[in-house]
Amino acid sequence: MASSVKFTRRYISNFTNKVDPSSARLQNIKSHDHHIFMEVLLSIAFSALPTEVLEPSSALSEFFKNLCANELHEDLLMEMHRTILIILCKLETIFPPAFWNVMEHVLVDLAQQAYLGGPVHYRWMYPFERFFN
Numbered sequence: 001m002a003s004s005v006k007f008t009r010r011y012i013s014n015f016t017n018k019v020d021p022s023s024a025r026l027q028n029i030k031s032h033d034h035h036i037f038m039e040v041l042l043s044i045a046f047s048a049l050p051t052e053v054l055e056p057s058s059a060l061s062e063f064f065k066n067l068c069a070n071e072l073h074e075d076l077l078m079e080m081h082r083t084i085l086i087i088l089c090k091l092e093t094i095f096p097p098a099f100w101n102v103m104e105h106v107l108v109d110l111a112q113q114a115y116l117g118g119p120v121h122y123r124w125m126y127p128f129e130r131f132f133n
Helices: 031-045 051-067 074-094 102-117 126-132
Strands: none
Touching: 031 051, 051 074, 051 102, 074 102
């Protein structure tokens, strides 16, 4: 399945080189690839799961898509700031407590930071990490 997924050149790493077939795990993934996984592939990966798992996972993917858009709208950012709390609460009821650490709760502040600082592609390090590391 990993070999059939296609993206434009330099958009994401070649996932066929990142999948370990013996353990079915992803390895050696850069942060940009994690971001693309959260934004695009998470909904696809969870599509076979029950609705109570799929709905908050899809909402989380949508949150990242809206957050990383080239154009941001103030009303959408304020709505995202309110809904991310609900999404995280739903995810906390699904996943065990060992899954959660402080990094998952950083999502609460991301919409407000985008509201104050503008589009995130001007502030995140992905292009430099992507091509120079």
